[in-house]
Amino acid sequence: MSRYPSNAPGLLAGGEIFDALPDAWLVLDEDAQVVAVNRAYLKLLGSEREAVVGRSVYDINQVGSREQREERRRWLHAVLAHLAPGEARLSPPIRYDLDPHRDGRLQTRYWQVRARLLEAGDNRRLYGLCVLDITDGMEAAGRDQRERAKLRSQARLRQVLMEEATAQLRTQQERFQQALAFANVGAIELETATGELICNVQLKALLGLDPDAVLTKTRLFEECIDEAHRARVQDAFDETLRTGTPIEVDFLVTLPGGAPRWILLRAAGQAHRDGVGASIAGLALDITARKExxxxxxxxxxxxxxxxxxxxxxxxxxxxxxxxxxxxxxxxxxxxxxxxxxxxxxxxxxxxxxxxxxxxxxxxxxxxxxxxxxxxxxxxTGKLSVQLAPVDLGALTGNVAEDMRVSIEAKGLCLVADELSSCIVMADEARIRQVIWNLLTNATKFCVEGRVTVAVQTDGGEALLMVRDTGRGIAPEALERIFERFHQEDGGGRASGLGLGLWLARNIVQLHGGTITAHSEGRGCGATFWIRLPLYR
The missing domain is CATH 1.10.287.130 (Signal transduction histidine kinase, dimerisation/phosphotransfer (DHp) domain)
Structure with missing residues (x-):
């Protein structure tokens, strides 16, 4: 469990993370009472947590002269006063001496504070203060300033500083570009108002474009990003523009040669300081191998x-x-x-x-x-074979129907076998007889009253055998399963048999180059089975 309030966002989200931050942080409530500090702050100031948490920020670390303490109070008040939500404010440097050894010997120290107003819900406000010890920098700056004062005039000093800053910025930019090129990372900045898009050559290469190609927002979405991913990427852009939350979205692009490539884009939207327009800046990586x-x-x-x-x-x-x-x-x-x-x-x-x-x-x-x-x-095991010979399917079906007529009518059913056209097919007579017998047996088994109809006719270049009953029917979702091995679609009440009949029938028909299908309107609507076999020519 965290030792810090769970409703404080950002700095307090996860006390262990906050405590492990390398910079010195403390968090204040609306009354300037210390809510939380991390280890870096305690180490920097040489304090114990119990001596800080719960006390006013104006009452802790009270060392140095009276003038220093008063100046420190005014300095803290200035950096905290009228701080707007989300605003980050950096205080000016201040000298405030410390007594690290508690022996009355003060050490000269310089401090700076970066403050931010946090919202913690329930109309509460929290202030995050990052305390920066800039003593070394101030002393170094003082030494440099004294040296420069000896060598240059004030005007020359400003010029030198500007040149150094420009050179340093140029060097950093060159190193940044070299790092992006070495890592094959694409950089992108999109002006949402104008659609202007600035990118490096690495991004163009990731998208399959030539280095001198012109990339616009329209081209990015309508040509580069795969159509199936465009809406998702656009939604991510809209989200980061609306909330400022960084996004991470992957999408597919198709290179000119047809090869697919997965791109991961990490970006964040930011409104312009003048309040007019906004931009999205981010980095893109090739994650094809990982995605695949x-x-x-x-x-x-x-x-x-x-x-x-x-x-x-x-x-x-x-x-x-x-x-x-x-x-x-x-x-x-x-x-x-x-x-x-x-x-x-x-x-x-x-x-x-x-x-x-x-x-x-x-x-x-x-x-x-x-x-x-x-x-x-x-x-x-693939060992069932058939001996093919010309067979009159209509005559064979009539013979099987007559053999079964007694058992069918003994159950009180009517057997209709009036339309048995002569159709010559190449078949194994015993195997086809077995299939017809299974279909008529199933029709009789699942039909309590009504009739069983069997018919044979030609349909184009095929012989069509139909067996229909007025029984309890088959649920639509079970029409394919009834042909599975060991499956029994009882439809209420136990069905006798091993669950092999229709599975055997389908395999035997397929060995003859034919098909067997079933149809039913549902429970209580009967069922119809069709067998199609190629006609003998």
Missing amino acids: SELQHVAIAQAERQARRQSEEATRAMDHFVTAVSHELRSPLGAILSWATLLQRTSDTAHMMRAGTVIERNARQLALMVDDLLDSGAIA
């Missing part, structure tokens, strides 16, 4: 999440499949065992015939399940 790495990590993380979801779904599907297999195998096996026991205990011919019929029917059901499991394994 970030995007790659994001893609990998998304892929991992997707793989994890798929793995979890596969695990759930396998659990469901094991449960379904256990249930589906148990029923026919139980029937077979029960009737086999009855055969051993009865000599009644009627019971023996019925037992044989039941055992045969359940054995066939088990055989179909085993075939589906074997076909599933063959498809999963």
Whole structure:
């Protein structure tokens, strides 16, 4: 926990950071009471925190002569009086001696204070004071001044100082430009009122422009910055102009050769002192390698999440499949065992015939399940093959429909198979029969009343097989999942089967170069399945 008030912005945001500042700082409230000091201040003045915090700034460090103390009071009052919010005020230097060893021997010291008015909320005001010991500078300045006074006149001195400042500024500018060039950092300054843009050659190079190219705000946004990022960059510019808060925004540019490049811009807006207009100044870096790495990590993380979801779904599907297999195998096996026991205990011919019929029917059901499991394994390993030969799809569908008519009508459903056009396709008759059988079985299973319709016709260069029922239908979001391995869309109430029928059907149809799709208006609206196979030519 911070030892300083959490509602004081800037200097007090995070007490540890404030305490570690290299400059000597203290914070005052509206009554000039010391709210907080950092270690640098305590070390500079040789004070303890308890001797400073909570006391008036005019009452601390009371050393030196009476005249010095009075002058210090007036000096502090002048720097704090009428300070506007956000205004930074630098006091003039003042001499104020200290007694660092507490032995009465004063040391000559010179001080300067930089003050700023902070807003802390709830109409409270805080003053931040940065205390600067400028003794060395003042003494050096005094020595230099005395030396110059010996050598030059006052006019010559001003000229020399101006020349030195100009030379120093020029040297600093050259070093700054050299540093930007060495680090490949682009510099930009944008006048928002006129749209005038000043930049260095490094920024032009980052944007893919020639060194002598003219860069304007319009060209920056309409040509250089990728269209998908322009609004976001403009919003960032507007934000820093409105609040003065520094911004950090990245955007994509496309170089003339087509290569993408990611640019990071750090900038801040500042209103002009005359109150007319504002500008944005900042630096730009090439972060392409870092951004591509970030995007790659994001893609990998998304892929991992997707793989994890798929793995979890596969695990759930396998659990469901094991449960379904256990249930589906148990029923026919139980029937077979029960009737086999009855055969051993009865000599009644009627019971023996019925037992044989039941055992045969359940054995066939088990055989179909085993075939589906074997076909599933063959498809999963890529070993399922088809023997193609010309097959009349209409005739084959009619035969399967007639084979199933008794079981369909026994459930109280109406089987409609009136439109079965002759369509010759290249197919494995046994495999296509298996697909038709699965579709009609599913239609019967999920249809409580109504009818099951099957039709075959030509559609361009394809044969079109349709199976439609008036059953409980399929939810739109589940239309693709019904073709997944082990998936069962029960729609309320448990659906028998292993969840392999439609998955097997899709794979078999795809082996024939065809497609299988499903359509349903939703729950209670029935379902329609279409199979398309290329016609034999």
